Amino acid sequence: MIELQHLTKTYKTRTGEVHAIEDINLTIEDGDIFGIIGLSGAGKSTLIRCINFLEVPTSGKVLLDGVDLGALTYKELLNTRRSMSMIFQGFNLLSQRNVLKNVTYPLEIAKVPREEAIARARELLAIVGLSDKEKAYPSQLSGGQKQRVAIARALATNPRVLLCDEATSALDPTTTQSILDLLKHINKTMGVTIIVITHEMKVIDSICDKVAVLDKSHIVECGRVRDVFTAPKSDIARELILPMARTLPDAIEGTKLRLVFDGEDARQPFIAGLIMECGIPVNILFADTRESDGAVYGQMLIQLPDNEDTLARVRAYLDAKGITYRKEV
Numbered sequence: 094m095i096e097l098q099h100l101t102k103t104y105k106t107r108t109g110e111v112h113a114i115e116d117i118n119l120t121i122e123d124g125d126i127f128g129i130i131g132l133s134g135a136g137k138s139t140l141i142r143c144i145n146f147l148e149v150p151t152s153g154k155v156l157l158d159g160v161d162l163g164a165l166t167y168k169e170l171l172n173t174r175r176s177m178s179m180i181f182q183g184f185n186l187l188s189q190r191n192v193l194k195n196v197t198y199p200l201e202i203a204k205v206p207r208e209e210a211i212a213r214a215r216e217l218l219a220i221v222g223l224s225d226k227e228k229a230y231p232s233q234l235s236g237g238q239k240q241r242v243a244i245a246r247a248l249a250t251n252p253r254v255l256l257c258d259e260a261t262s263a264l265d266p267t268t269t270q271s272i273l274d275l276l277k278h279i280n281k282t283m284g285v286t287i288i289v290i291t292h293e294m295k296v297i298d299s300i301c302d303k304v305a306v307l308d309k310s311h312i313v314e315c316g317r318v319r320d321v322f323t324a325p326k327s328d329i330a331r332e333l334i335l336p337m338a339r340t341l342p343d344a345i346e347g348t349k350l351r352l353v354f355d356g357e358d359a360r361q362p363f364i365a366g367l368i369m370e371c372g373i374p375v376n377i378l379f380a381d382t383r384e385s386d387g388a389v390y391g392q393m394l395i396q397l398p399d400n401e402d403t404l405a406r407v408r409a410y411l412d413a414k415g416i417t418y419r420k421e422v
């Protein structure tokens with residue numbers, strides 16, 4: 094378990110102090126896939142770097158299974174850090190080393206015998222699906238393949254925690270999904286706790302169990318993804334969840350409902366049903382839904398005529414279909 098207690102990091106710059114993170118309190122349980130989401134400059138990278146003490150916090154504590162990282166000697170800290178690996182947006186591979194040697198690198202540092210290191214690296218390359226690339230150099234790989242090598246390297250020392258700082262931000266949507274699937278697989282099969290930092294709600298939605306929303310150096314809300322997703326309390330969470338809604342003109346009249354789909358049967362034509370069964374003109378303002386195995390996921394913002402009777406009928410219809418919705422203001 095990782096506990097962050099009153100974690101604060103202040104940078105002193107020539108133009109004054111920058112409070113990158115302030116009074117962060119979080120508990121991350123073993124086996125969680127925990128997301129931290131926020132806009133650029135919110136303090137996400139600072140927070141994740143403080144978790145493994147790459148950045149020494151100005152005040153507050155990081156406890157790993159009750160052990161206060163700030164109380165360790167440098168040598169103890171190096172040892173502990175081996176159980177917390179990190180991957181980055183820019184992959185950070187060693188360009189002079191081939192794939193296999195990138196993966197064995199942390200094992201060399203840990204003085205693992207060569208044969209053993211190579212066997213372990215091959216095992217990991219098989220897990221990330223790159224067994225045929227062990228002799229390739231980073232420049233010969235695609236972005237997704239580079240991130241797979243970085244993941245294999247991060248897992249080489251058998252970490253208990255994997256910290257991911259915008260690990261999929263440089264990748265296209267399909268490659269992003271394949272990397273997220275791989276992270277989920279690693280979490281499930283190896284029991285590695287994963288902390289994911291991102292500015293994309295899709296990443297959180299796709300793999301995280303819990304999420305904390307970071308805004309201007311503070312955690313503004315935290316909870317199960319499903320709860321935050323369906324009922325965001327902070328303005329910033331609403332903006333991150335429905336980015337397009339922000340660009341809608343304020344003057345849009347009528348009642349706005351946000352529908353949340355979480356695996357509903359995709360064969361049911363909800364909107365057509367609303368229009369035909371309830372006889373209500375429905376306008377789709379925004380939709381970000383996807384289908385997977387006949388189930389629909391995502392969100393939709395619809396506009397209805399502004400009267401109580403209409404709303405009551407729509408509510409009854411959605412309740413009967415088991416669709417989650419919120420009235421937007």
Ligand SMILES: Nc1ncnc2c1ncn2[C@@H]1O[C@H](COP(=O)(O)OP(=O)(O)OP(=O)(O)O)[C@@H](O)[C@H]1O
Pocket residue numbers: 104105106111112113131132133134135136137138139140292
């Ligand atoms: N080494 C540093 N020295 C001074 N200020 C810093 C330093 N690192 C970060 N900051 C400042 O701290 C704040 C938070 O930065 P951080 O990199 O943690 O944000 P972020 O949420 O990761 O942003 P992004 O999504 O753009 O990566 C910013 O105002 C940034 O300018």
Ligand SMILES: [Mg+2]
Pocket residue numbers: 137138139
């Ligand atoms: Mg960052």
